[in-house]
Amino acid sequence: MSTTVTLTGALPFLVLVAALLAYPLSSLLLSLYRRSVQRGMASVAGGSAAPAAAASRRQPVVALRIELPLAARPAARQGPPSPLWQLATNGRWRAAAAYSAGGFVFAAIMTAGWLLATRDPAIVWIKLLVLFWTYCWPGVLPILLVAAYDRTRQSFVVGGYFAVLLALFAIALARNPGMAMHELPLHWILTNAPPTLLVLAFLARPIRAVGSLVLAFLIVAAIGSQALLSLAAANETWLRGIATFAFRLGLGANAVFVGMILAGMLAFAAGLGWPLLAWIGRRYEQKKTSDQSLMIDAQWLLFGLVQSIGLVFEGAAWIVTGLVAFTAFRLVSRAAMRRAVAAMGTAAARPQTLLLLRVFALGKRSERLFDRLRRHWQYVGNTTMIAGPDLVTGTIEPHEFLAFLSGRMARQFIRDAADLERRLATVDRAPDHDGRYRISEFFCHDDTWQMTMERLARDADAILMDLRSFSPDNGGCIFELGRLLDGIDLRRVLFLVDESTDRGFLEATLQELWQKLGADSPNQSALSPAARIFEVARQDERELAGLLQLLLGQED
Incomplete structure (x- = not known):
């Protein structure tokens, strides 16, 4: 009888108490984790993280075109869908x-x-x-x-x-x-x-x-x-x-x-x-x-x-x-x-790497879009990003959480260029047993995020830069825009905007940076260079489908 009482009384009570305490305790730990990341981001590594080398400049021959695709309707595809689209x-x-x-x-x-x-x-x-x-x-x-x-x-x-x-x-x-x-x-x-x-x-x-x-x-x-x-x-x-x-x-x-x-x-x-x-x-x-x-x-x-x-x-x-x-x-x-x-035939197509850049102040809007996008992209390939306060608690992995609880959070941050290369060499690029690829966050100090962004951009197959709420106050995003124009084929880049984006300032910034294009930029030889801007309003399925088509190159 005592065993029955224990299993029907004490056990349910203990599980109930544990479940009820899980929410406030998790919220507290995630709040402390976010603060720890913010402190690390604000500090400097003091290592050999050198800034990007100054590139020789040359006036581009062709003007930059600002392209605004239709966001509310997925683009028409010619022929059967690709394996990547089917996976997504x-x-x-x-x-x-x-x-x-x-x-x-x-x-x-x-x-x-x-x-x-x-x-x-x-x-x-x-x-x-x-x-x-x-x-x-x-x-x-x-x-x-x-x-x-x-x-x-x-x-x-x-x-x-x-x-x-x-x-x-x-x-x-x-x-x-x-x-x-x-x-x-x-x-x-x-x-x-x-x-x-x-x-x-x-x-x-x-x-x-x-x-x-x-x-x-x-x-x-x-x-x-x-x-x-x-x-x-x-x-x-x-x-x-x-x-x-x-x-x-x-x-x-x-x-x-x-x-x-x-x-x-x-x-x-x-x-x-x-x-x-x-x-x-x-x-x-x-x-x-x-x-x-x-x-x-x-x-x-x-x-x-x-x-x-x-x-x-x-x-x-x-x-x-x-x-x-x-x-x-x-x-x-x-x-x-x-x-x-x-x-699903995950071996039928080469995994694609998506780099996500964003305005860190987006908060819930950033979480909502990324949560939906990741459910599709994780069947296509890896996602890389620089850790920030907006998404850091939604993408935390078990070993990162345990490192924080153990007081070893500082070891997660990139100290210099050599450390960055070591981290890149250990990135898990194979799918899990459920066919999903993992998300790789890079924790950066104030003097290591720029080189990390440039290095991640070179390796990415597609780059999504979320510029909602973008304004002259976002100096970090302006730097990233310049490095993308200089070093990345714009056909791999998609800029995301909404009504909160200072559209006039964005277009003026792109045109100004375009006039300062590096002589060795891959965009110098483009016949019809375009900055693709995708506008979101409702973040519904139609918009998400159009976004995925553009990122996967399925729009034509």
Whole structure:
């Protein structure tokens, strides 16, 4: 009986507390992380980071044309779509299908576990379908997370799920006139509402990058807070020994109780929680997992644990049902993902590297656009960027987060040209098991960002410079514009603007910099040089499709 009480009382409470604490703690840590990055950016390395060498200047023969493509309508393509375009548009849906395949197996095992645990003698097809579809609900969330990120598609996915659920409820009620109308909806709510709320707590957009890591650590610490109490309660000799020692120190009963909680929490946090995070970080660096699979695995594990708690009333051993279902989910989804990656044909085209430059003051607007763009581009190739306060907490990787927690954040910053070349040599350019390429952030001091930008631009296949909110105050962006005109073929560059951009100043700046073009600039020989400017308004799917076409060279 005590085991049942623990599994149905203490365990849910601990998971609930950990999930609720995950959001504020993650927010606090990410805020401290952002400040640490800002301090590093404002400091100087003091190394041998030399500025760009002065280039000989020559008046360009051809005038620069300012080209404004139609932003609201994707350009017409001639011929079949390229492999890169297919990867960018279909990759996320193939990945969602792989996770769904694992989700169906998860739901089947949970359904079988419920039937076996309850020993229900009346097994009919409609009951099986209702149970199965109820346990399929966790599969909706990865689709929303991976593929259907816009509201229209999210509405179709969620609406489709509940349309099927309501149809099954209606059939079940028609076949069982004695059933109360609230029984099936209540069962669905009790099964899925608690884990859904917990998942939404640690996968909320502001903390999504580190929420699963923080949650794992907190669950371990929360379990530890009860471990010493449980051991002492089960062994009277231990309890007397602890009490005697504490009383000799002058502690009261309440202090002993709190002390045992804190001691257990610290012991588990240091002995299990931190090693667990380090293990996850190593697996990420070894490419045995990805940031996306970490979030989705955490979600399915949480659903499996919480949904199994109700089965414990039929016997403590049924708590393993969720673990078995989660293990099956991972095996099936990994196998399906391998097939999906093979079908995507990632080897059919050379991976493309996108360099993202931007006005750091964009804030939420920068996050929203990049979050949508990355879901497409990560199936095409790598993304490189200079770390800034606007996107740094959304692109943080597990090993970077652990380096910050360990007090080793300063080592992430580039010190000089030799250090930059070492970092470039270690950039991970291979896709993860889910077919997605990684995002590489370069942390730069105030005297190393310029050389880093120029070096990254030379290696990039496409460059997107987000100039929303651009004005004369953005001296760093003006420098970047000059280096792009001087050193990069403009056919690889796309400038992004909106109504907040000082368009007149931008065009005047481009024309002024064009007149100072370097003699060896690749744009000197261009027959019809053009600065391509893409205007965004709603950041919807039509605009995103047009943006991707231009970046991938699919506009003609």
